[in-house]
Amino acid sequence: MAGLLDGKSALITGGGGGIGRATALAFAREGARVAVADASEATAQETVALINKGGGQAMTLTGDVTDARVVEGLVKSVVTTYGRLDCAFNNAGIAGWQVDASGKKTADWSEESFDRMIAVNLKGVWLCMKYELQQMVAQGGGAIVNTASIAGLIGLPTSSAYVAAKHGVVGLTKTAALEYADDKVRVNAVCPGYIETRMTEDTMRRRGEQLMSVVPFHRMGKPEEIAEMVLWLCSERASYVSGAAYNVDGGYMAT
Numbered sequence: 001m002a003g004l005l006d007g008k009s010a011l012i013t014g015g016g017g018g019i020g021r022a023t024a025l026a027f028a029r030e031g032a033r034v035a036v037a038d039a040s041e042a043t044a045q046e047t048v049a050l051i052n053k054g055g056g057q058a059m060t061l062t063g064d065v066t067d068a069r070v071v072e073g074l075v076k077s078v079v080t081t082y083g084r085l086d087c088a089f090n091n092a093g094i095a096g097w098q099v100d101a102s103g104k105k106t107a108d109w110s111e112e113s114f115d116r117m118i119a120v121n122l123k124g125v126w127l128c129m130k131y132e133l134q135q136m137v138a139q140g141g142g143a144i145v146n147t148a149s150i151a152g153l154i155g156l157p158t159s160s161a162y163v164a165a166k167h168g169v170v171g172l173t174k175t176a177a178l179e180y181a182d183d184k185v186r187v188n189a190v191c192p193g194y195i196e197t198r199m200t201e202d203t204m205r206r207r208g209e210q211l212m213s214v215v216p217f218h219r220m221g222k223p224e225e226i227a228e229m230v231l232w233l234c235s236e237r238a239s240y241v242s243g244a245a246y247n248v249d250g251g252y253m254a255t
């Protein structure tokens with residue numbers, strides 16, 4: 001049976017982490033050649049090794065998405081190796097605990113923590129889009145998916161700059177969808193709820209029981225459940241979908 005992404009080439013940032021890895025594996029399973037990019041070379045290589053073990057085709061790229069020259073280089077490497085860039089999943093991101101803001105209300109965030117959060121989770125997505133869009137317009141089309149969050153749709157106490165960045169990602173997504181519709185580039189966002197990855201380990205240890213009590217499914221999501229949405233959004237099956245932000249959250253946004 002033909003794969004959903006047969007013959008396509010893809011770039012995934014944060015590809016060494018939970019959601020990025022699951023998506024890289026899903027893309028490869030569906031026939032894409034996948035460039036797995038991450039700030040951590042070791043985890044990106046692990047993802048690539050898993051893809052190769054399963055008979056897929058993948059390459060490792062390393063770098064920080066907050067650096068314009070690095071991001072330009074990531075896109076160039078994909079095009080040099082695979083000839084074009086059909087699908088991009090801009091997914092690299094960090095949580096509050098990774099910038100020393102765990103449990104802090106808005107007035108208690110340091111300027112340094114705020115700046116780093118916005119740099120990675122918002123500017124990083126914009127930089128990726130900037131170079132991906134240039135390539136996709138030149139080649140005649142493509143599909144981009146950005147990782148926002150339920151935090152891109154509602155407020156979440158003690159997640160100030162994270163929430164601001166993710167709302168910004170939804171805004172960037174909608175704007176680019178309008179701007180590049182005529183160029184046949186579709187741009188969408190995925191908004192995960194609480195997903196089992198390294199990012200949520202700390203929060204779940206501290207208040208997992210309370211959080212799961214208000215999620216209608218009463219469980220966390222698995223990275224593979226986000227990957228399925230991203231895969232669909234990048235595939236031709238979503239040919240009439242652009243500028244959307246899809247929740248994958250066990251029903252949380254309906255509460």
Ligand SMILES: NC(=O)c1ccc[n+]([C@@H]2O[C@H](COP(=O)([O-])OP(=O)(O)OC[C@H]3O[C@@H](n4cnc5c(N)ncnc54)[C@H](O)[C@@H]3O)[C@@H](O)[C@H]2O)c1
Pocket residue numbers: 013014015016017018019020037038039040043063064065066091092093094095120124147148149150191192193194195196197198199200
């Ligand atoms: N886990 C959740 O519950 C959840 C919920 C909503 C949204 N998200 C979002 O999903 C995305 C993926 O997160 P995850 O849960 O898989 O976490 P994760 O920590 O497993 O993965 C994140 C990956 O991004 C990489 N990364 C971080 N900063 C980077 C940078 N500056 N440049 C390049 N790579 C960088 C990390 O090395 C890591 O591999 C993030 O954008 C996150 O905000 C996660």
